[in-house]
Amino acid sequence: MKTTHQVKAFNVLLLGMSFAGLLLLQGCFSKSDSNSDAANLGKLAGEYTATLTSAPEVPPSKPWLKRPEKVIVNIEVIEKTMKLANGVDYTYWTFNGTVPGPFIRVQEGDEVEVHLSNDPFNKMPHNIDFHAATGPGGGAEASMTAPGHTSVFSFRALRSGLFIYHCAAAPVGMHIANGMYGMILVEPRGGLAPVNKEYYIVQSEFYTKGANGDTGLQEFDLEKAIKEQPEYVVFDGHVGALTGNNAMQARVGDKVRLFVGNAGPNLTSSFHVIGEIFDNVNQEGGSIVNHDVQTTLIPAGGATIVEFTCKVPGTYTMVDHAIFRAFNQGAVAQLQVSGDENPDIFSGKTKDTLYFPDNSKNTDVPGKISQR
Amino acid sequence: MKKCRILLIVGLVLLSSISSFSQKRSKGGDVATAGMARIPAGSYQPFLKVNNQAVTIKMHSFYLDAHAVTNAEFLEFVKANPQWSRSKVSKLFADGNYLKQWAGDFTIGNDRIFNSPVTNVSWFAAVAYAKWVGKRLPTMEEWEYAAHSAPVNAPKGEKLATIILNWYSRPTPAILPNVESTFKNGFGVYDMHGLVWEWVYDFNSVITGDDSRSSGALNRQLYCAAGSQNAVNKEDYASFMRFAFRESLKANYTVANLGFRCAMDIK
Amino acid sequence: MKNILFKILPALLLSVSLFSCSKNDMQGDKGNMNKAQKTMSAQKESIAQNSLYQLSGDWTNQYGKEVSLNQLTGKVQVTAMIFTHCGYACPKMVDNMKAIEEKLPKELKNKVDFLLISFDSKNDTSARLNQYAAQKQLDDSWTLLHGSSDQVRMLSMLLQIQYAPLQGGGFNHSNAITILDKEGGISQRIEGLEINVDQAVNAVKEAVNRS
Numbered sequence: 001m002k003t004t005h006q007v008k009a010f011n012v013l014l015l016g017m018s019f020a021g022l023l024l025l026q027g028c029f030s031k032s033d034s035n036s037d038a039a040n041l042g043k044l045a046g047e048y049t050a051t052l053t054s055a056p057e058v059p060p061s062k063p064w065l066k067r068p069e070k071v072i073v074n075i076e077v078i079e080k081t082m083k084l085a086n087g088v089d090y091t092y093w094t095f096n097g098t099v100p101g102p103f104i105r106v107q108e109g110d111e112v113e114v115h116l117s118n119d120p121f122n123k124m125p126h127n128i129d130f131h132a133a134t135g136p137g138g139g140a141e142a143s144m145t146a147p148g149h150t151s152v153f154s155f156r157a158l159r160s161g162l163f164i165y166h167c168a169a170a171p172v173g174m175h176i177a178n179g180m181y182g183m184i185l186v187e188p189r190g191g192l193a194p195v196n197k198e199y200y201i202v203q204s205e206f207y208t209k210g211a212n213g214d215t216g217l218q219e220f221d222l223e224k225a226i227k228e229q230p231e232y233v234v235f236d237g238h239v240g241a242l243t244g245n246n247a248m249q250a251r252v253g254d255k256v257r258l259f260v261g262n263a264g265p266n267l268t269s270s271f272h273v274i275g276e277i278f279d280n281v282n283q284e285g286g287s288i289v290n291h292d293v294q295t296t297l298i299p300a301g302g303a304t305i306v307e308f309t310c311k312v313p314g315t316y317t318m319v320d321h322a323i324f325r326a327f328n329q330g331a332v333a334q335l336q337v338s339g340d341e342n343p344d345i346f347s348g349k350t351k352d353t354l355y356f357p358d359n360s361k362n363t364d365v366p367g368k369i370s371q372r
Numbered sequence: 373m374k375k376c377r378i379l380l381i382v383g384l385v386l387l388s389s390i391s392s393f394s395q396k397r398s399k400g401g402d403v404a405t406a407g408m409a410r411i412p413a414g415s416y417q418p419f420l421k422v423n424n425q426a427v428t429i430k431m432h433s434f435y436l437d438a439h440a441v442t443n444a445e446f447l448e449f450v451k452a453n454p455q456w457s458r459s460k461v462s463k464l465f466a467d468g469n470y471l472k473q474w475a476g477d478f479t480i481g482n483d484r485i486f487n488s489p490v491t492n493v494s495w496f497a498a499v500a501y502a503k504w505v506g507k508r509l510p511t512m513e514e515w516e517y518a519a520h521s522a523p524v525n526a527p528k529g530e531k532l533a534t535i536i537l538n539w540y541s542r543p544t545p546a547i548l549p550n551v552e553s554t555f556k557n558g559f560g561v562y563d564m565h566g567l568v569w570e571w572v573y574d575f576n577s578v579i580t581g582d583d584s585r586s587s588g589a590l591n592r593q594l595y596c597a598a599g600s601q602n603a604v605n606k607e608d609y610a611s612f613m614r615f616a617f618r619e620s621l622k623a624n625y626t627v628a629n630l631g632f633r634c635a636m637d638i639k
Numbered sequence: 640m641k642n643i644l645f646k647i648l649p650a651l652l653l654s655v656s657l658f659s660c661s662k663n664d665m666q667g668d669k670g671n672m673n674k675a676q677k678t679m680s681a682q683k684e685s686i687a688q689n690s691l692y693q694l695s696g697d698w699t700n701q702y703g704k705e706v707s708l709n710q711l712t713g714k715v716q717v718t719a720m721i722f723t724h725c726g727y728a729c730p731k732m733v734d735n736m737k738a739i740e741e742k743l744p745k746e747l748k749n750k751v752d753f754l755l756i757s758f759d760s761k762n763d764t765s766a767r768l769n770q771y772a773a774q775k776q777l778d779d780s781w782t783l784l785h786g787s788s789d790q791v792r793m794l795s796m797l798l799q800i801q802y803a804p805l806q807g808g809g810f811n812h813s814n815a816i817t818i819l820d821k822e823g824g825i826s827q828r829i830e831g832l833e834i835n836v837d838q839a840v841n842a843v844k845e846a847v848n849r850s
Contacts, residue, residue: 079543091541120469120628121544123569124613125620146620147627148469170616171609178541219541222609463688464797495796576795577803579811623796 044070044111052102055236056248058198058259059105064191068109070154075101076117077126077145077167077180084206084232085239085330087215092237093124093167093178099237100202100263101165101182106157108189113154114139120148125169130155131301132163132184140168160188162285162303164261173265177207177225179237181263183303188287195307196254201333203271203298203320204237204263205230212329228266233325235318235333242333247315252339254310258318261285264300270321271296273308273335280307295321310337312346404506405636408435409560416517419604419611420578426604431517436510437633439551439562440489440570441501443473443480449501451478456497465496469626488548489568489631495623498571498632509573510635512618519564523555532565536610539566544629565610571632575618691797692823696790698756701768701783708823711782714752715826715846716819720791720800720812722759723771728814731832733775736816738836739843740780750847753781754819758795758802758810760788799828820846 045067051059052073078097084090095101106112112133118126125146129138133155136142142153167180181202207225208218212232224230235242242248250256262269272295281290285303290296298304310316318333319326326332341348413433417426450456450471457477461470472492475481493501495509502508510518522532535555554566564570603612621627692712697705717736721729736753743751757763763771768783777783786794795802802812816829816839826846829839 081543091543121546123540123542123544123629125617144620146617146622146625147629149625169620171612174609174613219538222537222607226607462693464690464693496793499793574792574803576799576801577811579801579803579813622799 044068046070047072049074050104050106052096052104053200054096054098054102055100056199056201056242058103058185058200061105061187061191061194062107064107064187064189068107068111068156070111070113071106072113072115073104074115074117075128076119077122078119079122079124081217083238084208084218084234085213088208088210088213088239089217090206090208091178091217091219093122093126093175093180095128095165095167095180095182099179099181100200100204100261101180103182103200103259104165104184105187106184107187107191108157108160110157110186111154112157112184113152114143115150115152116143116145117150118145118147122147124175126167126175126180127151127169128165129168130163130165130184132157132159132161132165132186134158137168138165144169157184157186160186161287162186162259162261162282162305164263164301164303166263166301173225174220174222176263176265177205177220179204181261183259183261185259192257195257197248197250197256198259199248199256199335200259201235201242201318202237202261202263203233203235203267203269203331205265205267205329206232206234208232225265230267230329233267233320233329233331235331239330242318244334247334247336250310250335250337252310252313252337252342254337255307256310256335257305257307259303259305260298261303262298262300266300267320267322267325268300269298269331271298271304271306272319272321273306274317274319275314276308276310276316278306278308281305310335310339312342313337313339405435407438408636409438410434410638411436411514411518411559411561414517416520417604418513418516419608419615421604429513429517431513433638434510434514435636435638436514436518436559436561437507437635438560440568440631440633441498442487442551443490444486446471446490446493446501447474447478447480449504453500453504454478456500461497463624465624466494467624467626469628470494470497472626472628482547484547487550489551489563491548491568491628491631492626493571493631494626495571495575495621497626499573501632502634505634507634507636509571509632512572512574512577514635515564515570515572518559518561519557521558521561521564523557526555533608533610536565540610540613548629568629568631569614569617569627571630572618575621576623578615578619687822687824689825690823691794691819691825694790694793694797696786698784698786698790699765700785701765701772701781703765703769706782706784711752711754711819712823713821714750715821715843716752716754716782716823717843718754718756718798718817718819719815720756720758720795720798720802722757722810722812723763723767724759724809728812728832730775732814732816733777735832735834735836735839737775737777739839742836742840743843747844747847748780751780751843753777755781755783756791756794757783757785758791758804758812760786760791762808798825818842818846820849 045065047070049072053059075095077093077095079091079093080097081089081091092099114128116126116128125144127140127143127145129140131138133139135155139153139155143151145151163184163186165182165184167175169175181204183200183202207221208214208231209221210216210218210231232239240246260271278293278296279291281293281296282288282305283290283296284299285305296304296306314337316335316337318335320331411434413431415428415430417428421427454460458471458474459477469492473485480486498509523535526535549567551567552562554563556562557564692708695707695709697707700706717739719732719736721732733755740753757768763785765785768785772781772783798817800813800815802810804810814830814832816834818826818829820826826849827842829842
């Protein structure tokens with residue numbers, strides 16, 4: 001008797017679940033319908049050259065047009081030596097001379113025409129794989145470029161979201177480990193809601209011959225990369241790229257939106273802003289929005305959009321909450337929030353008194369064991 | 373321990389005497405092979421598998437230039453064959469950067485690069501030069517075989533792979549060093565790694581597709597290939613880079629750090 | 640197989656002078672042209688600069704006759720590199736070319752020819768090519784060429800075809816049909832085996848109208 005009841009309950013549950021599943025499925029379908037509408041590959045309204053910014057800056061959003069446009073994106077691959085940490089140099093392979101590469105901002109349905117140039121003095125052929133592209137290799141084959149040449153290819157930004165791009169020339173791991181990544185934002189129809197501040201952050205690891213802190217020009221260490229044992233885990237390509245004088249800025253009351261990517265090459269990020277709770281998180285950079293999140297996972301080769309409101313002034317430190325990466329390997333960034341205090345939300349320290357533990361209540365005090 | 377050391381010294385002496393012997397012979401005897409090293413017959417394991425299996429290839433003996441062709445040497449060729457001068461060369465055979473480092477059609481204009489390897493030369497130009505001097509370009513197999521020999525004058529304990537990776541991770545200097553300025557290998561050949569990339573005769577024979585991540589799943593639409601060409605050793609990053617570089621080329625391309633050297637059959 | 644290749648390489652290497660282009664011939668009657676014609680001739684020159692027919696040297700056709708590429712001037716050539724013992728891709732490519740031929744409008748028939756070049760210098764003799772042409776029912780508008788392995792390598796570079804001889808005979812190769820204009824310049828490349836014949840015919844039309 002009892003068992004039948006259980007079975008019945010189970011059946012009802014199952015039915016309910018499949019119904020919900022059906023609803024979900026329908027939701028999915030209508031979503032992809034709207035996507036194919038957006039990508040209704042009609043005539044392009046016009047053509048312009050994308051404004052590109054280097055981290056942590058984000059290009060301004062463009063007014064939303066009814067028809068998609070052709071967006072020309074010019075990227076040059078430059079191999080150059082830059083500072084990785086204090087006293088530590090590294091030969092980076094870069095898109096446009098910075099790590100991460102430029103932030104690209106387009107709108108759903110736009111045709112993105114990529115002009116990838118490889119500096120004549122570079123040693124390596126390079127290419128670019130856009131996670132925002134639909135097509136073989138995300139453009140990797142189409143953009144394979146020898147030093148001293150330029151490749152042109154284009155793709156439709158069919159889906160909105162925040163996407164990583166990276167070099168995929170052989171050996172892929174090394175091209176990523178040396179700094180060849182960046183992000184492209186494909187704004188959904190109608191654009192993102194306006195906020196006060198937007199910033200661009202990419203987490204990544206560096207595998208150097210020398211240990212963390214060893215000075216001088218450091219070379220890439222293949223064995224450490226294969227073992228996934230980085231010497232540095234950083235935000236925006238360098239230790240201290242976003243701390244101290246380089247910290248991001250906001251004011252009390254500002255809505256802040258962070259475009260956060262994880263280039264890897266190996267580690268998954270547990271992204272956390274100390275002292276903030278995310279109002280909104282676009283999970284994995286896609287269209288599902290979660291609320292009231294403390295720490296969000298960002299897979300290697302993935303991204304997320306987080307939003308929060310600055311309510312109290314101070315320094316807000318961002319970390320990979322796999323915490324030894326933050327305080328031993330460099331995965332720290334800072335947001336300086338200026339403005340008026342709000343003790344109703346956060347009091348600051350209001351009291352500091354002496355503390356005398358009450359020994360009589362504490363049965364675990366070692367001296368008492370003998371009495372038992 | 374002592375025995376080992378003695379053996380090592382004997383080995384080194386033997387090696388150096390062999391290489392100097394072959395050099396002397398080529399200088400004294402056959403003018404055509406002056407400046408060339410005789411690469412002995414042997415076998416080696418190529419980077420790419422054949423039909424998904426690592427193979428060992430038997431190699432014949434051949435001559436290979438001890439150093440890459442220099443700007444000064446290439447100038448002689450251009451003077452004798454003006455159709456290969458910068459202003460005359462057909463765009464079909466060399467792109468717009470052909471001999472860009474020179475001051476003019478028949479002038480190098482910078483004596484610091486006289487003995488640097490000539491770069492910004494196309495495959496067609498390299499083939500024509502080789503023909504002019506009575507030689508040919510080495511095949512990819514020949515080049516790879518000659519290049520797998522370890523350096524004899526490398527810093528102690530430095531592996532060939534490390535030397536190569538270190539070179540790859542540094543941008544090209546504005547003035548390329550002279551030939552014979554890096555390592556000499558066990559075959560008596562200089563600079564196979566660490567100076568410039570080099571053309572090989574059949575560089576367009578590697579069929580892996582441009583996207584290294586899809587190797588093993590070759591597009592049957594685009595390629596008629598019996599077996600996918602996978603890497604034997606996935607950690608051989610140096611070879612990955614060399615093969616990726618070759619695949620990014622077309623025969624009329626000229627690149628600032630791409631030169632060549634010649635080979636010759638043993639008659 | 641490869642050893643044989645190495646041995647015959649130097650003997651077969653193309654002479655340096657082969658590369659000199661016959662630009663002077665092209666410029667011959669430049670004297671009295673109006674402006675429009677001059678622009679035309681400027682275009683022509685730039686096409687000639689890209690002409691694959693700058694590559695001289697004699698090939699042998701399926702009738703055993705020696706021909707130079709330059710003799711192909713004047714007609715659009717629908718071109719592919721194949722070898723006759725290929726079991727899969729090459730027959731398909733030839734079939735694709737035949738499908739293009741069948742769909743060509745009448746007025747284009749005498750302006751377009753078809754060209755097959757063999758990778759297989761050893762086995763694809765002119766006799767074998769003749770046999771293959773018969774077997775595949777290829778008419779006189781088709782030219783099948785045999786050349787030395789060096790000539791083939793050089794042409795593969797210009798047509799951007801990758802290929803490698805295999806140990807047991809046969810070849811790995813990339814699959815592409817190249818449409819050459821009347822001057823021998825590359826007008827379009829159609830990659831892959833599943834081609835859209837109508838689009839290909841349009842590409843041929845374009846090449847006919849180009850020069």
